[in-house]
Amino acid sequence: MSQENSTITSSLIQNLTVWSLENNGFLNSNVKIYADPVMGLSFQAKKDIPAEITLVQCSPQMTLSYLNTTETGSNYNTHGSVAFCSKSLDVLGIESPHVIGNYLLMQQYLEGQCSFWRHYINLLPHPNEIERLCTPMWWPDTDLKHLEGTNAQPAIETIKERWYDEWQRGKSLVEYFPNSSMFTHDLYKWAATIYATRSFRASLTIPQASLTDENSCSNNKIVILNHIMNDNFSVLLPLLDIGNHNGSEDVQLLLNQQSGCASLKNLHNFKQGTQIYNYYGRKSNTELLVGYGFILPNTYLDTVNLRLSPHDDTLRLRKSQTCYSHLEQKIPRNEKIFEVYHVSDDEGNIRKNYRNANFSPGMIDLLSCMVATQREILFLSENPDCCLEHDDARFKRLLGRNTVQTFQVICDKLMSDISRLKSVGKRLSHPQNSKQMLAQEYRTRQMDTIQAAHRRLSHHLDLICRRNSLHCITMTQNDESIDSKHRYIELISLEYAYEWLRKYPMIYAKTMKLISEDQAEPQPLDWSILLAEWDRVYWIIWIALISLLQKINAVTFARSHPSLNSWFENMQISYQHLLTKTLMNGPEIDLDSSETETIDEMVASIAIEIEAGAESETLNPITEISVDELNNAKKFAILVANDETVYMACEMQHGSLAGSMIKQKMLCINIM
Numbered sequence: 001m002s003q004e005n006s007t008i009t010s011s012l013i014q015n016l017t018v019w020s021l022e023n024n025g026f027l028n029s030n031v032k033i034y035a036d037p038v039m040g041l042s043f044q045a046k047k048d049i050p051a052e053i054t055l056v057q058c059s060p061q062m063t064l065s066y067l068n069t070t071e072t073g074s075n076y077n078t079h080g081s082v083a084f085c086s087k088s089l090d091v092l093g094i095e096s097p098h099v100i101g102n103y104l105l106m107q108q109y110l111e112g113q114c115s116f117w118r119h120y121i122n123l124l125p126h127p128n129e130i131e132r133l134c135t136p137m138w139w140p141d142t143d144l145k146h147l148e149g150t151n152a153q154p155a156i157e158t159i160k161e162r163w164y165d166e167w168q169r170g171k172s173l174v175e176y177f178p179n180s181s182m183f184t185h186d187l188y189k190w191a192a193t194i195y196a197t198r199s200f201r202a203s204l205t206i207p208q209a210s211l212t213d214e215n216s217c218s219n220n221k222i223v224i225l226n227h228i229m230n231d232n233f234s235v236l237l238p239l240l241d242i243g244n245h246n247g248s249e250d251v252q253l254l255l256n257q258q259s260g261c262a263s264l265k266n267l268h269n270f271k272q273g274t275q276i277y278n279y280y281g282r283k284s285n286t287e288l289l290v291g292y293g294f295i296l297p298n299t300y301l302d303t304v305n306l307r308l309s310p311h312d313d314t315l316r317l318r319k320s321q322t323c324y325s326h327l328e329q330k331i332p333r334n335e336k337i338f339e340v341y342h343v344s345d346d347e348g349n350i351r352k353n354y355r356n357a358n359f360s361p362g363m364i365d366l367l368s369c370m371v372a373t374q375r376e377i378l379f380l381s382e383n384p385d386c387c388l389e390h391d392d393a394r395f396k397r398l399l400g401r402n403t404v405q406t407f408q409v410i411c412d413k414l415m416s417d418i419s420r421l422k423s424v425g426k427r428l429s430h431p432q433n434s435k436q437m438l439a440q441e442y443r444t445r446q447m448d449t450i451q452a453a454h455r456r457l458s459h460h461l462d463l464i465c466r467r468n469s470l471h472c473i474t475m476t477q478n479d480e481s482i483d484s485k486h487r488y489i490e491l492i493s494l495e496y497a498y499e500w501l502r503k504y505p506m507i508y509a510k511t512m513k514l515i516s517e518d519q520a521e522p523q524p525l526d527w528s529i530l531l532a533e534w535d536r537v538y539w540i541i542w543i544a545l546i547s548l549l550q551k552i553n554a555v556t557f558a559r560s561h562p563s564l565n566s567w568f569e570n571m572q573i574s575y576q577h578l579l580t581k582t583l584m585n586g587p588e589i590d591l592d593s594s595e596t597e598t599i600d601e602m603v604a605s606i607a608i609e610i611e612a613g614a615e616s617e618t619l620n621p622i623t624e625i626s627v628d629e630l631n632n633a634k635k636f637a638i639l640v641a642n643d644e645t646v647y648m649a650c651e652m653q654h655g656s657l658a659g660s661m662i663k664q665k666m667l668c669i670n671i672m
Contacts, residue, residue, distance in 0.1 A: 009035050012123050019119040020239045024059035024261065027239060031055050031276060039244050040132070041123065043276035051269050055251065055276060058240040060210065060260035064108070064117055065202070065235040066093070066101035070224055073210050075260060079116035081107055088172040094223060097233040098195070099170045105191040105236070106183055107174070120238035124198075127190040134293035137163075137193055139435055146431065146439035149424035150446050151286045151305045159290070163192050197292055198241040199234035200253070200262070202227065206235065207257045237262055243278030245288075247296045251279055284339070289442055302342040302445045306363065306413060309336060310370050317377060318369045322385045324362070338363035340414070342449040343456075358453035364406060365389050371405045373643035375574050393488070400489035401668035404464060405646045407457050414454040421447050464489050465650055465666075490563070491666040493650045494535055495527040497542050503560075504549070510609045511545070514602050526655035528662055535665045536641060537595050543637035543667075544603045548610055548625060551633075567669045575639055579632070591638075603634055644668055 013033045020026060027033070030049050036042040043055070060075035067076045069084060070093070084103065092100050108115040115121060125132030136144060136156050147153045167188035174180045206228050211221045227233055240262060243251070251264045270276060284303040285295040295301070310318070318324055339360040368388045372380060376399055380386065388395045388403060396403050421443060431437040492500075501508040515538070516523050519530060530538065550557045550568055558565040591599070607625050646668055649661040 009123075012119070013041075015119045016123055016239060020058070020062060023062050024057075024259075025062050025239055026057050028053065028055045033242055036244075036275070039275075041242050043243050043278075045270040045272055045274045045276060047272050049266060049270040051266055053266055054254075055264045055266055056240050056243075057261050057263040058237040060206075062120075062238050063205070063235050063262075064101075064105060064120070064238070065199075066097040066104070066227075066233045067202075067206065067224070067235070069093075069100055069104060070220065072221075072224060075210060078104070081111065081115070082177065084173040085176060088170075088175075092170065092173065093220060096166065096169065097227050099166045100173065101233050102166065102188060102191040102195060103170045103173050103183065105194060106187050109187070109191070110179060110182055117238065120236075124194060127187055133190065133193055135193060135197065136290060136293065136435075137189060143433070143435040143439065146428055146436045147443070148428075149421045150439075150443050151303075152290050152439075152442065155286065155290045163189055166192070195234055195236065199236050200241070201231045202233055202235055203229055203231050204253060205237060205255060205262045207255060207260050209257055210260055240264060241278075243276060245280040245283075245292070246277045247298055247301065248277060249279045250277055253279075285442065285445065289438070293438075295438065295442055295445075299342045299445070299448075302449045304340040304417070304446055304449050306338050306340055306359075306410075307336060308338065308363070308366055308370065310366060314366075314369050314372075317372070317380060318366050320381065320384050321365065321369075321387050323365060323387045323390050338366075340449055340453050342445070342452060358456060359410075361389070364410075367409060368399075368402055368406045371409060372402055374578055375643055376402050378577070379574075396488040397670060400670040401644050401646060404461065404489060404491065404648070404668055407461055408646055408648050411454060411457045411461065414450050414457070417450050418447065418454065421450070461648065465491050465648075488671055490669045490671055491646070491648075491650070492669060493666055494531065494538055494542070494664065495653055495655075497667065498525075498527075498538070499653075501542075501545075507545070507549075507606060507609055510606055511541075511602070514605055518598055518602070524654065526657075528652050528655050528657040528660070531662060531664045537591075537598055539641040539645060539665060539667065540599050540634065540637045541602050541606075543640050544599075544633045545606055545610075547633040547636055548603075548607060548629075551629070552610060563671050564669065567671070570670065571640055571644070572636065575636060578639055579636055599634060603630065641665075641667075 017027050017033070028049075030045060030047045030053075032044050032046050033041055034044050049055075063076070065076075068078050069089060071077065081104075084100070089100065108117050109121055109127075112118065127133075130138050136147065136152065137160065144153075144156065147156070164185060167185050170188070171180075171183065174183050177183075208225065208228070211225055211228075243264065250268055250270075251266050254263050254265055255261075256263070264278065266276070280292075283291070283301070285301045286303060286305070288301070289295050341358050341360070343357045365387045369377075369380065379399065383398075385391075386395055386398065388399075388406060392403070425443065428440075431440045498508075498511065501511060512523055512525065515521075515525060515530075519525075519534070521529065546564070546568065550565060554565075607630055611625055644667060645665040647663060647665055649663050650666055652658050652660050652662055
């Protein structure tokens with residue numbers, strides 16, 4: 001800063017402090033305002049300051065907001081400025097009071113040295129000082145391009161659109177002003193930026209007693225009180241708003257209900273020369289970048305938004321859960337936008353539900369409701385106390401498929417975001433200025449946050465895939481120590497399911513022969529070829545066969561395959577209601593004629609093999625499997641194949657793609 005500019009700034013600071021004293025505000029004698037070369041105007045301790053000292057105070061008559069246009073007592077007025085159109089004031093005063101506040105600031109700026117708030121406005125960044133208006137709202141397109149693919153980009157676009165719409169709606173306030181043409185869109189954007197970066201919540205800075213002031217002339221006290229309580233507008237506090245933010249809560253904002261004065265009190269001692277920071281509240285780096293034009297180094301502030309779009313029925317199911325009421329104050333409004341937090345691997349592993357550590361409360365439970373099948377919806381409706389975030393061991397024992405599907409959906413979404421960020425990043429040039437460098441740092445930290453969450457969930461799903469008691473693949477000792485709860489869920493690939501039939505050699509040989517002939521594929525079958533179009537059909541066939549095998553000799557089957565038998569019995573009980581509905585109306589799953597024909601012929605042919613008692617060592621021969629039993633087995637299999645499978649990557653063991661990870665339907669089995 002040049003000597004001349006420094007002198008001008010010092011003079012403007014002096015004018016502001018004198019004006020504040022004249023209007024019942026003040027700055028502590030041990031605090032000074034100085035121009036920081038990086039952060040602009042700042043508070044600094046001139047001497048050591050003990051805790052619990054009032055550092056700065058702003059009186060109600062100094063404040064600037066929508067309230068000044070309402071004639072709400074002697075402290076809130078426009079100080080002789082031309083009144084806005086009363087009709088427009090009435091309309092916007094109900095719908096959008098903050099728009100009125102923005103137009104009032106525009107008016108005061110245009111009044112120049114005639115404005116009551118001139119000493120305050122003189123120190124603000126002016127509309128033509130783009131570099132001082134450092135938020136992305138003022139960045140050129142060449143710089144904004146470096147935010148493409150991040151959470152900041154849609155937020156910036158939304159705000160720009162909203163400000164333009166507000167400017168248009170507010171024009172009626174000044175349509176009869178001689179200088180109405182000077183209330184431009186750029187000036188509105190400036191006013192909105194000042195409020196966005198410097199204002200305070202109305203509920204924390206406006207005493208309710210001000211609405212009962214005997215000098216108040218407002219006829220809309222109930223409306224105004226509602227606006228204050230719900231923070232429908234914000235308030236500028238001259239002098240007090242100079243403090244910057246570093247994420248530390250070192251000061252406290254206080255409101256004197258009698259005098260209406262707002263003040264900052266320090267919670268800790270300040271050493272001489274220390275910058276005194278305000279506290280803007282717990283804000284993520286996305287909020288800080290979009291709203292203020294900077295980010296902080298704290299990684300816990302690095303968050304990424306995930307948007308969920310549940311149907312009304314899903315929201316009703318979610319709200320019926322017991323845990324929902326416990327979270328109402330913590331989750332976002334309408335429970336649709338959630339956050340992914342940056343949690344290191346070490347941090348996550350020491351937490352009880354380490355997979356959930358990356359996500360804001362309520363997100364996993366809502367998604368669990370969104371992916372629920374008919375059986376799972378019925379169970380959740382009847383057991384409102386069972387939820388994935390707070391009782392995941394019980395949840396997994398009963399709704400393992402839902403658990404896996406929930407985490408798989410999140411993984412897929414995170415992977416999509418990673419791919420998008422990488423794709424955009426390849427098109428970007430090397431940062432050429434400070435804004436682009438800031439954007440680059442922000443997008444890198446967004447990537448780190450997403451990758452950390454994806455890495456943890458992927459690891460969790462991989463452990464489930466690799467540990468399977470049915471084919472004796474177990475986790476390492478280290479994996480087991482991370483989460484012993486994996487034992488409740490087992491995932492079976494179609495390739496393995498048919499390999500499992502080797503336990504019944506004659507049935508296995510017959511089944512492989514039928515599939516080979518149907519697909520015109522040689523044996524041994526290459527399942528990677530069949531998965532693309534026929535996985536559903538062959539899952540239905542396999543489940544139907546196991547159902548028939550279990551039925552023929554329940555005692556022997558239960559002894560030989562306890563986990564599988566237990567799961568089948570639970571499924572048969574769980575699907576009893578849905579199976580009855582299916583038997584009456586037919587399955588609600590579309591199968592084309594060729595699929596239906598394949599299922600009917602193969603199940604019937606293999607049933608004959610079972611009837612013959614070919615596996616004499618393990619099966620008791622029976623006279624006949626009735627047509628009804630055959631049809632019931634197929635309809636049960638159709639329901640289970642549709643509702644108890646998840647689509648995820650699994651390593652192929654044999655065939656042309658052995659060793660490759662192929663996305664496919666996996667049957668999810670709960671181990672009780």
